[in-house]
Amino acid sequence: MKPIYLDNNATTACDPAVVEAMLPFFTEQFGNASSIHSFGAQVGKAIKQARMQVQSLLGAAHDSEIVFTSCGTESDSTAILSALKANPERRTVITTVVEHPAILTLCTYLEKENYVVHRLRVDRRGRIDLDEYKSLLNERVAIVSAMWANNETGTLFPVEEMAEMAHEKGIVFHTDAVQAVGKVAIDLKNSKIDMLSLSGHKLHAPKGIGVLYVRRNTRFRPLLRGGHQERGRRAGTENSASIVGLGVACELAQQHLVDANRSVKQLRDRLERGILAKVGNAFVNGDTLYRLPNTASIAFEYVEGEGILLLLNRQGIAASSGSACTSGSLEPSHVMRAMAIPYTAAHGTIRFSLSRYNTAEEVDRVIAAVPPVIAQLRKISPYWSGDGPLANPAQMFQPEYA
Amino acid sequence: MIDDARFQTFGCGSAIASSSALTEIIKGKTLDEALQVSNQDIADYLDGLPPEKMHCSVMGREALQAAVANYRGETWNDDHEEGDLVCKCFAIDAPMIESTVRANRLRTLEEVANYTKAGGGCSACHEKIEDILIAVNGRLYASQATPGTARSTPAEGSGKPKLTNYQRIRKIEETLEAIRPTLQRDHGDVTLVGSRRQEDLRRTHRRLPGLCDGGRHPGRRPAETHRSLGRTGTGAAGSRARPRVTFIRQERP
Ligand code: FES
Numbered sequence: 197m198k199p200i201y202l203d204n205n206a207t208t209a210c211d212p213a214v215v216e217a218m219l220p221f222f223t224e225q226f227g228n229a230s231s232i233h234s235f236g237a238q239v240g241k242a243i244k245q246a247r248m249q250v251q252s253l254l255g256a257a258h259d260s261e262i263v264f265t266s267c268g269t270e271s272d273s274t275a276i277l278s279a280l281k282a283n284p285e286r287r288t289v290i291t292t293v294v295e296h297p298a299i300l301t302l303c304t305y306l307e308k309e310n311y312v313v314h315r316l317r318v319d320r321r322g323r324i325d326l327d328e329y330k331s332l333l334n335e336r337v338a339i340v341s342a343m344w345a346n347n348e349t350g351t352l353f354p355v356e357e358m359a360e361m362a363h364e365k366g367i368v369f370h371t372d373a374v375q376a377v378g379k380v381a382i383d384l385k386n387s388k389i390d391m392l393s394l395s396g397h398k399l400h401a402p403k404g405i406g407v408l409y410v411r412r413n414t415r416f417r418p419l420l421r422g423g424h425q426e427r428g429r430r431a432g433t434e435n436s437a438s439i440v441g442l443g444v445a446c447e448l449a450q451q452h453l454v455d456a457n458r459s460v461k462q463l464r465d466r467l468e469r470g471i472l473a474k475v476g477n478a479f480v481n482g483d484t485l486y487r488l489p490n491t492a493s494i495a496f497e498y499v500e501g502e503g504i505l506l507l508l509n510r511q512g513i514a515a516s517s518g519s520a521c522t523s524g525s526l527e528p529s530h531v532m533r534a535m536a537i538p539y540t541a542a543h544g545t546i547r548f549s550l551s552r553y554n555t556a557e558e559v560d561r562v563i564a565a566v567p568p569v570i571a572q573l574r575k576i577s578p579y580w581s582g583d584g585p586l587a588n589p590a591q592m593f594q595p596e597y598a
Numbered sequence: 599m600i601d602d603a604r605f606q607t608f609g610c611g612s613a614i615a616s617s618s619a620l621t622e623i624i625k626g627k628t629l630d631e632a633l634q635v636s637n638q639d640i641a642d643y644l645d646g647l648p649p650e651k652m653h654c655s656v657m658g659r660e661a662l663q664a665a666v667a668n669y670r671g672e673t674w675n676d677d678h679e680e681g682d683l684v685c686k687c688f689a690i691d692a693p694m695i696e697s698t699v700r701a702n703r704l705r706t707l708e709e710v711a712n713y714t715k716a717g718g719g720c721s722a723c724h725e726k727i728e729d730i731l732i733a734v735n736g737r738l739y740a741s742q743a744t745p746g747t748a749r750s751t752p753a754e755g756s757g758k759p760k761l762t763n764y765q766r767i768r769k770i771e772e773t774l775e776a777i778r779p780t781l782q783r784d785h786g787d788v789t790l791v792g793s794r795r796q797e798d799l800r801r802t803h804r805r806l807p808g809l810c811d812g813g814r815h816p817g818r819r820p821a822e823t824h825r826s827l828g829r830t831g832t833g834a835a836g837s838r839a840r841p842r843v844t845f846i847r848q849e850r851p
C-alpha cells in the first residue's frame with residue numbers, strides 16, 4: 197500500500213516542478229552568479245527571478261528585501277544577532293516560550309552573554325497575553341521575535357498586531373514564519389514586521405535553502421561576512437539551484453494559497469472529527485479557532501506517542517509526536533508543557549500535518565488505522581484498565597502474582 | 599521458577615521493547631537467576647539500543663528488581679537517577695558528570711574525561727561539560743592542555759616517555775577498558791592477546807570475541823567493525839601517551 201505522509205510540518209516533498217526547474221543548475225547552468233562571463237550571467241538572472249517570486253509570495257515592497265540563507269535556523273540567528281549588534285545599548289530580547297529551538301536555544305545562549313530574555317507565556321490553548329506583551333515593551337528591548345505559526349499545534353500568533361505594538365516603541369520585530377509561509381496570506385508591505393524567516397523545505401522546495409526578509413531601512417549586521425553576495429548581507433556563493441527551486445515553490449504556493457488551503461483544511465477537519473468520533477479520551481491541542489489549516493495536534497490520553505508512531509509507521513502512516521524520550525525522564529515537548537497539558541495527555545500527542553498532496557482516501561485510511569493502535573497501547577498502559585482510565589491512581593501498578 | 603511474566607509501561611518504543619524483551623528473557627528462570635539479568639542482556643536481546651535509549655534497558659532491569667522485591671515482601675529503593683545525555687560517545691548523563699565533578703572537585707574538561715570518560719571522544723559535548731563545570735565551580739578553570747600551560751613531558755628519543763613493559767600493558771588495558779562499553783553496545787568485546795612495540799611491528803594484536811557472527815548481525819562486516827573501533831577506540835584513548843589501536847585481527851567464531 198502506498199505510504200501516507202502526514203508529517204509536512206517536519207518537511208515536505210519537493211514539488212516535481214521544483215525539481216525540474218533546478219536540474220539545469222547542476223549541469224549546464226553551473227556558473228557562479230558573480231562571474232562576468234555568460235556562464236554566470238544566466239545564473240544571476242535566474243536568482244533575480246527567484247527573488248521576485250519570493251517577494252511576491254511575502255508581499256514585500258522590494259525584491260532587495262529578500263536575503264537568501266541556508267535555512268530557517270540561520271535566518272533566525274541572523275535576525276536576532278543583527279538586532280542586538282545594531283542596537284548595542286538595547287540588551288533585552290522578547291520572545292515566547294513556544295518558539296522553535298532555533299530561537300529558544302539561541303536565547304538561552306544570549307542569557308549566558310548577559311542579555312535579558314523575556315519569554316511570553318501561553319495559556320492552555322497556546323495563546324499569548326497581549327497585555328503582558330505590551331507591558332514588556334520599552335526602550336531597553338532590541339528585538340521581539342515571535343513565531344507566526346506554531347510547528348506543533350499550528351496555533352497562530354497575532355504577529356501583525358504585535359509588530360505594530362513593537363514599532364510604536366521603536367523595537368525591531370522579527371517573526372519565524374517557517375510554518376506559516378505558503379499556508380496563510382502574508383502581506384509584508386502593509387505590516388510593521390521588520391524581519392521574517394522562512395525555510396524552503398517546508399513549502400515543497402529543497403532542504404538547505406532559507407530566506408530572511410529584511411525590511412528596507414532596518415539596521416542590519418550580517419552574520420556571515422566575506423563576500424558581496426546578497427548585497428553583503430549574507431556572504432557565501434549562492435546556492436543557485438536551490439534558490440531557483442525555492443522561487444518556483446513560492447510561485448506554486450501562491451497559486452494554491454486559497455484553494456489548496458481550503459481543501460487541506462477540509463481534509464484536516466475530516467481527520468480530526470473522524471478520529472475523535474472513534475477514540476475516547478482524546479482531544480485537539482492548540483487554538484482551534486485560529487490556527488494553520490493543515491495541522492492537527494491530537495492528544496491521546498494514557499498512551500505514549502512513540503508507540504503510536506511506530507505502530508502507525510508499520511501501516512505506512514507517517515506522523516510525529518509531541519514528546520521526545522531521550523533521557524531518563526520522559527519529557528513532553530516544551531510546547532505541551534507551556535500549555536500545561538497534563539503529562540498523561542502530552543506524551544500521547546500526535547501531530548498530523550497535511551499538504552496539498554494528501555487525499556480524502558488517505559485521510560480515511562488514517563481514521564480507520566488510529567483507533568486499534570490506541571486500543572492496543574492502552575492495553576499495556578498502567579493508567580488504563582478495560583475500556584476506561586483508572587479512576588484511582590493508587591490502583592496503578594498492581595502486579596498480579598499467580 | 600517464573601512461568602509467565604507481563605508488563606505495563608507508559609514509555610517510548612524502546613521502553614516497550616525493553617520491557618517485552620525482559621519478560622521473554624526471564625521466563626523459565628528462577629527469581630535469583632532472573633535477578634542476574636543485566637540491562638546489557640536486555641539491550642543485546644534487542645540487538646542493541648542507541649546510547650540515548652540505553653536507560654530504557656536500565657529501567658527494565660529495575661522494574662524486575664522492584665517486582666522481585668515486591669513479591670518477596672521487601673522494599674526496593676529506586677536510587678537511580680538519570681538526566682540529559684551529555685556525552686553520546688560514552689553515554690554519560692548530566693547528573694553523573696555533576697556528581698563526579700562535585701565529589702572530586704574537578705576543574706577542567708581533561709579531569710572530567712579522566713574521571714567519567716565524558717568528553718574523551720569526539721569532543722562535541724565539551725560546551726555542555728563546561729556549562730556543568732561553571733555551574734558547580736562558579737567559573738571555568740583553564741584546561742591544563744591549553745597551549746602555553748602544556749605539561750612538560752620528559753624528553754627522550756622521539757619526545758615520548760619510554761614505558762616499561764608493565765606500564766605499556768597497563769596503558770593498553772586502560773585503553774581497552776575505555777572503549778569496551780562502546781564495543782559491547784555493538785555486541786562486541788575485546789581482549790588483549792599480546793602486544794609488540796611499535797618500533798618492532800607498528801601493530802598491536804587484539805582479539806574481538808563475539809563480533810560479526812554473521813547470523814545476528816548480517817551486514818556488519820569486519821571492515822565496519824574496524825572503522826567503528828577506530829573512531830571510538832582511538833578517540834577514547836585520548837591522551838597521546840597511550841598506545842593507539844592500529845590493527846585488529848578478528849577471529850571468526
Ligand atoms: S559526545 Fe562526548 S566525547 Fe563525543
